[in-house]
Each structure stands twice: as C-alpha cells, then as structure tokens.
Amino acid sequence: MNYHFIGIGGSGMSPLANIMLDRGERVTGSDMEESGNVRKLKDKGATVFIGHSKENLPQDVDVVVVTPAIPASNPELEKAKKLNKKVIQRSELLGNLMALKKGIAISGTHGKTTTSSLIALVLKRADLDPIAVVGGEIQSLNTSYLSGEGDYFVAEACEYNRSFLDIKPFGAIITNVEADHLDYFKDLGDIIEAFSSFVGQIQKDGFLVINGDSEVCRHIAERAKCQVFFVGFGISNDYKLGNVKSDNKGVKFNINHDAESSDIQLGVSGKHNAFNAATVFAASKFLNINVESVKSAFKDFKGAKRRLDKISDNPVVYDDYGHHPTEIEATISALREMYPNKKICCIFQPHQFSRTALLIKEFSKALRAVDRVIIPNIYESRDSEKDKNKVSASMLVDAINNEGGNAEHIEDFDKIIDDAILNNRNDVIVTMGAGDVWKIAKGIKESINEKK
Numbered sequence: 001m002n003y004h005f006i007g008i009g010g011s012g013m014s015p016l017a018n019i020m021l022d023r024g025e026r027v028t029g030s031d032m033e034e035s036g037n038v039r040k041l042k043d044k045g046a047t048v049f050i051g052h053s054k055e056n057l058p059q060d061v062d063v064v065v066v067t068p069a070i071p072a073s074n075p076e077l078e079k080a081k082k083l084n085k086k087v088i089q090r091s092e093l094l095g096n097l098m099a100l101k102k103g104i105a106i107s108g109t110h111g112k113t114t115t116s117s118l119i120a121l122v123l124k125r126a127d128l129d130p131i132a133v134v135g136g137e138i139q140s141l142n143t144s145y146l147s148g149e150g151d152y153f154v155a156e157a158c159e160y161n162r163s164f165l166d167i168k169p170f171g172a173i174i175t176n177v178e179a180d181h182l183d184y185f186k187d188l189g190d191i192i193e194a195f196s197s198f199v200g201q202i203q204k205d206g207f208l209v210i211n212g213d214s215e216v217c218r219h220i221a222e223r224a225k226c227q228v229f230f231v232g233f234g235i236s237n238d239y240k241l242g243n244v245k246s247d248n249k250g251v252k253f254n255i256n257h258d259a260e261s262s263d264i265q266l267g268v269s270g271k272h273n274a275f276n277a278a279t280v281f282a283a284s285k286f287l288n289i290n291v292e293s294v295k296s297a298f299k300d301f302k303g304a305k306r307r308l309d310k311i312s313d314n315p316v317v318y319d320d321y322g323h324h325p326t327e328i329e330a331t332i333s334a335l336r337e338m339y340p341n342k343k344i345c346c347i348f349q350p351h352q353f354s355r356t357a358l359l360i361k362e363f364s365k366a367l368r369a370v371d372r373v374i375i376p377n378i379y380e381s382r383d384s385e386k387d388k389n390k391v392s393a394s395m396l397v398d399a400i401n402n403e404g405g406n407a408e409h410i411e412d413f414d415k416i417i418d419d420a421i422l423n424n425r426n427d428v429i430v431t432m433g434a435g436d437v438w439k440i441a442k443g444i445k446e447s448i449n450e451k452k
Contacts, residue, residue: 001062003093005029006070006077008048009038012090012158013067015133015145017041019097022147030056030076037144054079061085065093068161069382091163094133094155098167101131101153104283105167107198108175108211110327112156114268115173115276117304118297120146120154122280125297126289130154136321137305140267144305152287157198159191160184164198170206171226171286172199173279177216180324183354183382192216196223209282211275212237229282232275239282244274248338250299255281264295268303270334277301306438308334312445315421316342316428319441323351323434325362332369335428343371345424347416347440349433350375350396353383357391360399368405372424373397374416375409379435417443 005017008029014037021027027046030053031038038048049056054075057064064080064087072078080087098105106116113135120132121140129150137144146154157164157172160181177195179188200223202208211217212230221228231239244253246269253274255262266277277298284294303309306321308331316339320331328348335344348367350356356363356378367373375393393409400407410416417440420429431441 002026002028002058002060003063003065004057004061004076004080005065006052006074007031007067008041008046009033009035010067010069011037011135011144012133012156013065014038014041016065016090016093016097017046018044018145019131019133019147021045028056028058028061052076057083057085059083063088063093065090068163089161089163089166091158091161091166095166095168097131098153098155098169102151102171102206103167103169104152104154105157105164105169105172106154106175107157107159107164107172107195109159109178109180110322110324110330111175111272111276112158113304113321114273114307115175115279116154116156118277118301119173119280119283121301122284122289122294122297123150123152123154124148125300126293128152128289134304136307139302139305139309140300159194159198162194162197165194165201167198168201168203170203171283172202172206172208173283174199174208174210174217174220175276175279176211176214176326177220178324178326179359180355182358183352183387188216192220195220199223200225202226207283207286209279209286211279227286229286231278231282239278241274241278244271246270246274246334246337253278257282257285262291262295265299267299267301268308269338270308270330271337272330272334273303273308311441312448315425315444315448317441317444318428318430319438320430320432321434322432323355325359325366328363328366328432329369331430331432332366335430339428343424343427345372345374345420345427345429346370347374347376347420347429347431347437349431349435349437350378350393351434352381353378353387353391356396357387360391360396363396364399364403364405367400367407368403371406371427373400373405373407374420375400375407376413376416376437376440377411379433379437381435413440413443416440417447420444421447 009031129148213232
C-alpha cells in the first residue's frame, strides 16, 4: 500500500514512516523543510517533497496520514478529500499497528519521551526486540524508532485532541497529569476525564503503572480494569523511591518493593528522571525482565535528544524541550544539583500564545528562580489571532520580574547567542522550549568553536 504522510519530518510522524518502510509499504510525504529526519527517510527510499502542494499527492495513494497540526486548508489534504482517499490521524495508524502486538503506551503531561526511550532500551537490552515510536532520539541507540520483531510495541500516547483514545494498549505508564493543552481541553476536569477513559481501555490482563504521589492520578487509576502499580516517593506506593542523589554524571537512588530494595544508577540527572526510571522498573517487573538487565540499561541510558541534552562542555550548554512550568522547575532543579556552584542562564522560548497566557503566573514563578532569563518571541503553534492578542514576550518578562526574577526580552536569535557568550560564558546556559530555541544552543557551540 501507498501511505502519504503530510508533515513527514515531524518527531511523531517520521518514526511511523520509517516503520511503514520497514514493513515493505510505499511511503511518500511532504514537509516544510529539509530536516535530518527527512534526509534519513529519503535515503531509506521514501519520496519526500519540500513544501505543501496538491501536486505532491500521488494519484494512487491508499492512505493519507495527518496530525491535528495539519489545517483543513492544506492543499494535499484538500485534494485527498476531493479524490475520496482514506485520511486518518497519525494516532489511528499508531493504534492499528500497536493492536498487532502487546502495546505499551507511555502517557502523562511530562516525561513521556524520556520514559518511552528508557523502556525501549530496557526491552532491547533484554533481547525482546521491541518496536518503538519515540518523540525524540534515544541517545543510547541514535534513533527515534525501533522496528523489532518481538511481542512489544512501545509508543508515546499524547492526550492532545484525545488522540490516545485511538490506542487500546496491553500496558501503560502515566507519569503525571496536570493542566496543559488548554487550547483544546476545557479545564483540568476535562483532562482527567480523558485520561480516565484512556485507562479504561487498557487490556484486562495487562498493567497500569501510575504516579502514586498524585491524588489526581490515583483517581484516574480507579477506572482501570487491569493490575495497577503506584510509583512515587510516598510510603503508600507499591514502588517507593528513596535516597535520591543527583550530580552531573547521573542520579543514584533506591527502589523499595515487596520488602526488597534495589540500588539504581541512572545515566541522566534529576529527581524527575529517577521517578521516570522507577515507573519503567515497575513495568519491567510485571514483564518479568531480569532486574540486573534493567539496572544495566539504566546505567547506560544517556537520555533522549532535547531532554536535558548536553550540547557543549565549554561553555556548559544544555538544551531541553520543557515548555510547561512544572518541566521548567524540574530541569532547573536538576541543573542546580549538577552544578551547585554555577549560575544559570535560561533562554526560554514560550510555546504557544494560548499556553503562555493561561499559565503566565506559573511560568513567572518557575522562572524567577533562575539567575538570568532571556525570553525570545513566543513560538506560534495552533494560535488564533485572539490568542496572539492576549499576551506577548514582554508581558512574560514583566511577570517574571514582578516575581523577583531577572528577565529580559531579546527578539533576535543571533543577538541572544552573542549576548549569552559575552555575559554567561562561565555559567550554565540552558535553552528551553518546544519550538526552535535549540538553534540558539547550537549557535552558541558553533560560535565558540569558530573562535578557537
């Protein structure tokens, strides 16, 4: 069959396109830019067009795959509908593929990519040859997907647009549930109901691993028909974390379960990553994976791309995908533990006008703890004109400074790069956001290398 992916280079689409190629299907697609993902797909045999045009859609296409980010006005989508071609959401294709295996879905407001990457590595190291679709490159494997022939299929399950309801997994991990994607959901209650419906779809002979420190998550777990395991730092959890010690080499901690204690060493830093690893540990126990094999994979885990991703040693530069206040707090906390004697400069690019406006108070409180904050322009995504009129980068800067922070707005990326090198070369510099702020981290590294 011929599958045409609109937006084929995206972090969610390119792994699926690769898997379809590995299955022997013909793959075509389009994207707005020639990215690394696009080049890899071309090298593998996919036909990829740069830019969107009705001419890109093959006449003999069988299935057109889209995401909620693709507008109804997209010329390829318009042509597909005019020709009565089958059009499906990415989540529907993912659900169909996972149904052929024992699907393990990783969901939650934060931590999906890191947790998905880690359990994929654990399964691979245990010689279980999984299929995996991850929203970022697994650093230890240098890929964002696996096309194994084993029984398990690991994938991130995103709540936006309730797309995860297209998945009926064998097992699931839910890291946390908070207010986000409020451009789609009405409120936190609406989000809780969506997660509860998702939990109700887990197969009865499967499992749910979920955050036991969250009353919201415990409420959601009540809808599960499968075995449930609570993970967290509190004493009432089935898997309890303790003695967490993090530095710039990783994090050490122990997990207590059924009167047994396991000492863990994880190759990435941060208390939040210790928790993510503990959820994978719990799932691995249910799957009867050898504990020593799990611990070995944890030790070798190098994280996922754009998740507390070290870009440079001199100066110290990190890049992180965090775009929610809770994620910012977790990343800054981890960096403080890793570099207790250094100041931190955070270059935070807000993602979506709607999210920024709704969570501006939370963003300002999260960012006030940073020694210096630079805010570029807000990255537009799914925003209406009404959304864009509600908030600006300068308004976020004022909110941070009113909370006692030290923030400023610099619009131009090149100016930010020069400014950070001039004023923060001896500090820890971290770029954060779900847009293209990673270009600044890359630019700082390249600029320093050119001057050597």
